[in-house]
Amino acid sequence: MSTEVRRPLGQLGLLLLCAAWLLPGLIGHAPWKGGDGEHFVNLWLLLQHHAQPQAEFATPPLYYWMAMATAWLSSPFLALPDGARLASGVFIALALVFVARTGRALYGEGAGWAATLTLLGCMGLLVRGHELNAYTAQFGAGAVMLYGMASLARPGGGWTLGVGAVLMVLAGGAAEALLLLVLAAGLLVLEGYRSPAARRAWATAFVIALVASVVWLGYLSMQGIPFTRPLNLQRWIDNASPRPAFYPTLLGWYAWPAWPLAAWAVYRAGRRWRETGTALPLSILLALLGLYAFDAHPGEEQGLILLLPLAPLAASGLFTLRRGAANALLWFALMLFGFIGLVLWVYWSAHDLGLPARLASRLVRLGMTGVGELRPWALLLGGLVTLAWVVFLVRVERSPLRPMLVWTAGMTFVWTLLMALFLAPLDRRLSYVSVGEALAARVAADECIQTLDVRTQQRLLLSYHSDRLLAPADVGCRWLLVETRQREAEPHVPADWVKQWEGARPGDRADRFHLYVRN
Template identity: 75%
Template sequence: MPRCCAATLPQLGLLLLCAAWLLPGLVGHAPWKGGDGEHFVQLWRLLQGDVAPQAVSATPPLYYWVATATAWLTSPILALHDGARLASGVFIALALFFVARTARALYGAEAGWAAALTLLGCVGLLVRGHELNAYIAQFAAAAIMLYGLARLPQNARSGWVLGIGATLMLLAGGAAEAALILVLAGLLPLLLEDYRSAAARRALLLGVGLALAASAAWLAYLATQAIPFVRALNLQRWLGGDGLRPTYYPGILAWYAWPAWPLAAWGLYRSRRQWRTPGMVLPLGALVGLLGLYALAAHPGEEQGLILLLPLALLGAPGLFSLRRGAASALLWFALMLFGFIGLVFWVYWSAHDLGSPARLAARLTKLGMTGVGELRPWALALGLAVTLAWIVFLARVGRSPLRPILVWTASMTFIWALLMALFQAPLDRRLSYTSVGEELAARVPPADCLQTYRVRSQQRLLLTYHSGRQFAPADPGCSWLLVETRRREDAPRIPPGWVKQWEGARPGDRSDRFHLYARPRQ
């Protein structure tokens, strides 16, 4: 085989692995309860009227702009929620590209794929990276800023990258993170000789100047639109709350950043005597600074901690190449045993769901609200078999290399996610979305009628509006239909005379939210 082709095939295989990680779960299901539904509601509110995204959402507009664009571009073939969710795939792909480029700049060409695979293998990224999640825009913007920092001593044009990354971070709601990374950029010349050159100083001034000019322009626009700075810059993350929780993010990193943090810890240990290098100071400074910043967060959450994965993946890349043989084998076999067992469990659950055997497990799934138990789905079976066969073939063909442990881990985690989506995406969609409730309302309420609501929360109301196509008017007593929501262990409220109950139900298996539909007889 020609040398160029031999070099291309491994690169193509790695790109296919990234695509196999990205695509399953991005399309083919309605907005799910939780973060996916919450961010879709923000986009839905934006699209319903001529409203600035900052006035609608607690998270500023970059993600919603891109989601609107991907939804519009794919509108001939995809539903609005599926097209919008592709924005997450776009931002994840950008983050992977720039974290790989950053690793190449800091550690050499061979470290690029190591950093990208380490990032892709982080457990915390798996679910958050496949849902509508406005914080993924911050994740990508931070990756761009870190690349600009890494290239400052090497290329004068890197100042443009740093400035553009800071601008995107500002629009993504990461004003505090952008300021932190720019402060780190200003401190690097004090620690590293490479950043003291005239070219590096010019690039740094260019990046900071561009960021400040963009910030001034954005703030001026916000002022002309009378949009509060606190909301537009997402500063409410540092205000209010029940008290600081400084240990929240260090506490979740044990599983959230696995296996990046053990590789990063090993890399730091191996380089402890050569710590004054860009490959050590830049990602370690970013990690320590971000942990210090997030210790002040009033409302910490998993999705906001995605940025922490970037410096850990960068620190883990060189650690992977110096990993002892025993540790590398342990990571590899842990991946095989863990994900092989999970895959077996998924197939047992598929048998219970589609074949009704084992019967006790099938009965349990029915009790949990899974629909279609006992009905064979040929397409799910075919896709599941294809995914499982692809994983087995990959394991049989993967060669020995320093990348092998993280490659097996990431590919095996990708296999589990793809298998879950192949076998259970449709049942999970019925279980986790409000589609079934919306269908019930659409079947009972005439299209021209409106629904008054009582105790129905904003997110649920908008999702039901989207799925049912019916008009909801929370405070309109003139509506001939009334929808009431009750929480767990709550009794149905007393309804004034004249209303007749037409339906009562919830999402399949949901025990926390229940809906009651009433109609007023027409005179």
């Protein structure tokens, strides 16, 4: 299959598109409720107990090592959450580079950018790739291993595979690393890998992974640290019932539009499915799905690694796509993202101008702050983003790469427009900054707050935002913070506590906080 095609954008244009996808949303906001806040809490605990190995390796360390490095390097000009979140950008960029190299190794030079754009176009990567997410470390390490497998018969392939396996183990993917090494051994029976050089490369990778793993496990054992959390083994040994249909169902939207293109590539391969370009990514995908069928704690974050074999396989299908299907994908992208962009501008009008009034009142009920106040910078940035997208559509040239390029550019446009128009209101809505400010305004800096029924993530985020000690139990504090999870519920506290404040995140109708002082 020939993939030597004229690119509809130059190298610089494609790099700028990748940067435009990657950077917006990584900085400029506090930790948000959910995965972003959870991983920030883990990082903050490590920073509070950096000298204690038990604390440092209670989670897979690779992502948090990188987050601490990026936070330290950017500390002169970025807040801790923003600097730490750059670690996700580093691992996503690593994955993009090695997925491109995998595409070139399997299908030829032209497939590199196609694989990168297909990966960026996957809907599941958009949000998960822009938050504090420790699974992006597995994502980056998996891309390195994938390239190592694709280039196993070439110089350096064994070292790449071995280093990728080490990174995967440190990222909490011990089971995935072992699985991919076993699959790499199976490659040795395929044509193109039946050579002494390929066998030596696999042996090199295995020795590197084995030695590094023995050293790592030996260190954990010497420190008295159980293997379960650093290796992420609780996913396989917990008593919770696995959900084998979770990931196949998730991929329906998570891997769109990569999976239809990958399915087309497999169909086109026909009886040639044993060739490396089809057998390698397809076997990795099926093996990972088989492994994850036993996952006791499935989730979207863990599903990122499933996108890696799909992207290069889909890229190969893109170059053989029939004209009608290619045009359908192109026009679907134009209509979908054009409509979403129009909706975002209507919501901006409601938020900043108060028109339409009915939508503006709904935004107020949802907890969006500053409704009715014009923000010139948001208008300017949103206008520039929209203009850039229009110019791109006018200038993009015909090419087999164009449908995926327009799709990925459309996703980049709506994400960047969302961040330009609504980052600040969303930050107030989705973070605990406002609650932390309320606590700081009422509790002196040298006093502590004991908590009742406040979940661990919320307690630690409020400690960070208020710069006050929130203790999980009674340690003699004069202040008490209680969380209720029903809209009209009243907390039951002793009579010697007097309520001083009650509130919640803007628009949060479920979780409310009640602050008391001891009488």
